[in-house]
Each structure stands twice: as structure tokens, then as C-alpha cells.
Amino acid sequence: MSIRFHVDARAGAARAGRLLTPHGEVETPVFMPVGTAATVKSVPQDVLEELGVQILLGNTYHLYLRPGVETVRNLGGLHGFMAWPRAILTDSGGFQVFSLNELRKVTEEGVTFRSHLDGSSHFFTPESATQAQIGLGADIIMAFDECTEYPADRARTKASMELTVRWAARSKKYFEEHKHEMPWAGDAHVGTAAPGCPEERSSPSVEGGARLDGEKSGLRPEGQPGAAVPTWTGKTQSLFGIIQGGMDLELRKESAERTIEIGFPGYAIGGLSVGEPRERTREVVQATLEHLPADKPRYLMGVGTPEEIVEYASLGVDMMDCVLPTRAARHGLLFTSEGKVSIKQARYTRDEGPLDPNCGCRVCRRYSRGYLRHLYASNEVLAQVLNTLHNLSFYLDTMRRVRHSIRLGEESRFLSSVWSRPKP
């Protein structure tokens, strides 16, 4: 078994559940911080654990270019490499097919990319993208897809969606034939336990239940070098399929049906948040969810604002990821219970209050807005660290409220329950 998913509470269309992965349990609905280059920019992994991050996202394209899949594999796979004991999901590089628009060429066989780092040419196919992801060793990996641009006419959307379906089948075929090659498959490749530390314990486990509320994982005793990765003998990765179809509800349905027919342990809704109006996003999400199996995790890729992730969770989405909290933080935009705060503004220069009076995160407990504004204005790296810490805390806290709310069955008061404080 690779992953298991249990829905154990519902509130309207929303569901709360548990996703059991080889690297611990993930409570859903979950927000997954993005750590593209094997790092959630500016936050160390142990702090992410303390924040309660249960699963991280990494990016195949970036890691393939640097440091290279073999390097990561040799250092214990992504888990060992970045010393992250909990779950990881890697994106296939499909999104880069979209975002690196200027530097790519798509054919039936695959995509030719020009590296944004040195201009070198690389050819990605469903097979190679899957192979790379197997090498990286994330718990959940994604089929190689084409994220349809917006706007796109029906013909283009249909062609793109069908290409993604064919690629999904190829990704799965390759995966089934090669999944045993993952870095931590079986006993032979279990990370690299720290020398002289044979009793290094496996940390999160399904039975023990990953402690997600701040307890240290005991990943690596202090002063012990070497990546000690939790072992998960006999466990394998899981490959998720991705639904495309642009803004066309029929094509979304067809994409869902054909992707489900191929068969995956989880399904993602891709191709959204690419510039379309927010109402359309909601509409497409809602319509697409109807065609996804209720017993499989549903992952909405690339969203959203705090309000949006709550809304999508209420529609029945189980997993979401977004660069917004981390990137916006680095750019001085902070999400709070009282709305967005652009901490760079002059009005905060002498503000001695906390960033968010209703937030219990380490940043809000300790620092003033005036100080945060100063750090940002002074271009201090700590500004990025603290800002990211807060935004991530806010997102994670929001999702905790969502889960709690669902478990209480507060379907009618779902949103108000989550936004029990002044709404942004």
C-alpha cells in the first residue's frame, strides 16, 4: 500500500479525513506549503515541523536542473536530502510547461525546455518526469500534464486536455513498471542512517501517528550529521492524476472520467488560478469535484488566498498548495485575521501593536508591526523569515479551523465558524 485515505467527517460537501502516507499522517483538508527547490524559502525544516506542516511540495523541474535527481537520490531521496521526515509531494514539472512559456516547445512525445538557469535544453516526457519523481522519492508524485493557459478556445482546451490524458496513461504505465526504484523502497535503500547511530528511530508512522502539533520528530539527534530518514519498509510512492479541461465544464467532466478510468489513488484539479476570474475558478472546481470519486483525495493545485482555500475546502477539496503565503510574505504582504497587511507601508512605522492581535504565532506574540516594517524596509533577511513564518502560520491555522469546523459538523455555519474573528 502506498497511501490510504479515510474520510471521517463531513459538513455539507466538505470532508475531513486522514491521508496516510509512508511519511506520516496528513489531516485533511490540508494546505501544503511550496518548497520548490527542496526548501520552503527562508524557513528551516524544524520550524516547519513546529508550525505543524504535515506535507510539503517540491518541484521536479527545479530539482532535476539543480542539484540533479541522482544527487538527491544519493543523499537519501528528497526526505533525506532536505532532512524532512514528513510527507512530500512533488509536482511533475507540468506547471513549468505553462509558466516557462517562452522557453518550451510541446509535442505529443513531451516538452522541450530551455533551462532558466543556463539556457541548456532538456526534454521532459511523462516517462522521464515520472522517472525523475521516482528518483526524488516523494510520497506523492504527479502525472506529467499540460496546464492549459487562460484564455484558451475550446479546440485548444480539448486538445490540451486530451494530451494530458494520454500523458497520464504514460505516466502511470512508467510508474507501475518502475516504482520499486524509489530511494526508500524496501530495506535496501532506506535513507542513510547516521553512522554510529543505529538505533535511529523511524519517526512518523501510521500506527504511532505523526505528532503534528509542535512535538519534535526526533529526526536527527543534535550534532549528528548524516540524513537519518524514517524508514518505511515496503511502502511505495503514489501517483496522482491531474484533471484539465480549462474553463469548459464538459471537458472537465470528460477529463475526469478518462483520468479516473486510467485509475489513480488520488486526483488533482489542475489548470486553475491561471488568470481566470475567481467565480469561474469556483464554478470549475465545484463542477469538477462532482466527477471525482468520493473515496479518493482531491487535490486542487495552486490555490489560493486564505478566503479561497476555506471556500474550496467547503466544496470538498482535500489538498491545496500555493506559493502565495510564502511569496507574498517575502514581498511584504501579510495575511491576518483583519485582512491583508502590506507591512512595507509607512503607516506602520510607529505601530507598536502586533501584526495580528488574534494570531498566536511566534511572530505575532513577539514583534511589533513597527519592527516588522523596519526589517522589511531595511531589507533584512529576518523580514522574510518572520513574514513567511506568520503567513504560513496563518494558513495552517486557518486550515486547522476548517478541519475542526467540519468535525463539528458545522455545515451551515462553516465559513463563519472558520472566520470567527473579524472577516478580512
Add this chain to the structure above:
RNA sequence: GCACAGGUGGGUGAGUGGUUAAAGCCAACAGACUGUAAAUCUGUCCCUCCUAGCGAGGUACGAAGGUUCGAAUCCUUCCCUGUGCA
């Protein structure tokens, strides 16, 4: 005191007779950011007025005079700064 080199908008620094209210960078101010080519990007950034525009006036390149149709740019004197020599 003498000899060089300089004095440009909040800072720095281009510009050496005419699309120059004056490049670029920084600062300042505002905005954007949604499966991360992002510690990034965009806009504003002398004053006043309005019909808000590649609009109208005004002020501005140390100071004062001068040459010229026209000067930040050329000339004169003065003031100031740096360096060297006394």
C-alpha cells in the same frame, strides 16, 4: 597663498550650446503577486493650477553678471569642497 580637480534634483551620478524638468541607480511612496525563472515586478517621485493631458504656468544644475535666437553646458568675478605644494 599657489597649482590642479570639482560643485547637477532627497542621495549618488550622467549630461559639455537646442526633442533637458534634466539618463541610470539608490532612497521614499503606492500597487501587484495564487501547482515559485519572483529577497521579484509595476507605477509615482520639483511646485501650483485645471477641461487631468505625451495639458498650462512657475521654479531649478554653488552665487551673481555676461555672450547667444537659445545656457546645466561658453566667458568673467565671487563663494565653497577635495588633493598636492608652500
